[in-house]
Amino acid sequence: MTLFDVGELDDYVHGEARQVRVGARVLVMVRIDDSVYVLDDRCSHEDFSLAEGEVNVETCEIECARHGAMFSLKDGEPMSFPATRAVAHYEVEMKDGRLKVMVP
Numbered sequence: 001m002t003l004f005d006v007g008e009l010d011d012y013v014h015g016e017a018r019q020v021r022v023g024a025r026v027l028v029m030v031r032i033d034d035s036v037y038v039l040d041d042r043c044s045h046e047d048f049s050l051a052e053g054e055v056n057v058e059t060c061e062i063e064c065a066r067h068g069a070m071f072s073l074k075d076g077e078p079m080s081f082p083a084t085r086a087v088a089h090y091e092v093e094m095k096d097g098r099l100k101v102m103v104p
């Protein structure tokens, strides 16, 4: 596991998805209130960036902009078709005011 610094909480806008590169990975980060969620930035249905999609802050889900599958930001599980497989998700921790993402 490697910890990557991905900035401060205030670098992220509530309810907006943002693509972030750490090492060789491309992630999508979403802030909802004071929590930040991180998934692989690739829909499990087809190869498409989830960072292009809309965030539902009420249900804590992100919609793939290509065919409309919804994914839980909490664990990457697909919540609707056409996606049937989860997207990898990563833990975020706050250390000395900085957000750190743990990736394998």
Ligand code: FES
Binding pocket: 043, 044, 045, 046, 047, 048, 064, 065, 066, 067, 068, 069, 081, 082, 083
């Ligand atoms: S590519 Fe995401 S739902 Fe089809």
